[in-house]
Amino acid sequence: MIKKIILILFISLIFETVIAQTNKQIEIFDISKGEVLKYIKVNIGLQQDAETFLKGITGLYVRIDPIPSEGYLVKIPLDPSFLVKNQWINELVDEVIIVFSTREAPYLMVFDKENRPLFFTFEGDTDTFLTKLNFTP
Template sequence: MIKKIVACLLILGLLTNNFVFAETNAGIEIFDITQEKVIKTAPVTPDIQQEAAMYLKGITGLYPKINPIPKQGFMIRIPLDPKIKVENQWFNNTVDEVIVIFPVNEDPFLLLFDGQNKALFFNFKGDTGQLMNKLNFKR
């Protein structure tokens, strides 16, 4: 149990620390949850930012699980420049990065941070296969 809590705190700590690196490391990062490290980086392209914008427009609701960070899978952090305004019944703020979480054997979901740096998790409609192809990354 303690290991799970420490792992979740470590992952969230790594994700929030990325704000410090936003100016110097504005690339896409693919983070392996099991290995607890970034396994691939890629430059941000307009195509990938457009994919992320479509995911934001496709938000369908809050992610329902109490412990949203899976034990296995990966996360893709996509910086957004310019920021994107997200307005729906669950979230109303500008977003400067999107984190797409890919759990094993589940649909992907989004992690966003609000104006107070609070982590919020959302289900969305969208084809993540195109993102994976553009990043040349396979599950």
């Protein structure tokens, strides 16, 4: 009985560790394939780039269907959370998703405190960011 409890605790500890490590990674998701292509360990430089993109918000991205059928999503966790405050949003953001469409300039997706997605246009050097990720769409 004690062996079973220890085994269950050990397995749950491993599972929690794997989940925690996954949440601390940048994910590059191929929309058309429906799968993550690459995991990249988060570092301060990449987080600072994501924060720069959030500071560079220029407006709301308004389309009926904001997720394209082709392209890539790059999810960047932010730890600690980053306060985004402008005329369109006033939220602590703990992750940002950059949407790379094959037909238009990249834009951002963040979630508000009610977990609703918000989409924004922004200014920023995404080419250099992709180079740092060693990824070319």
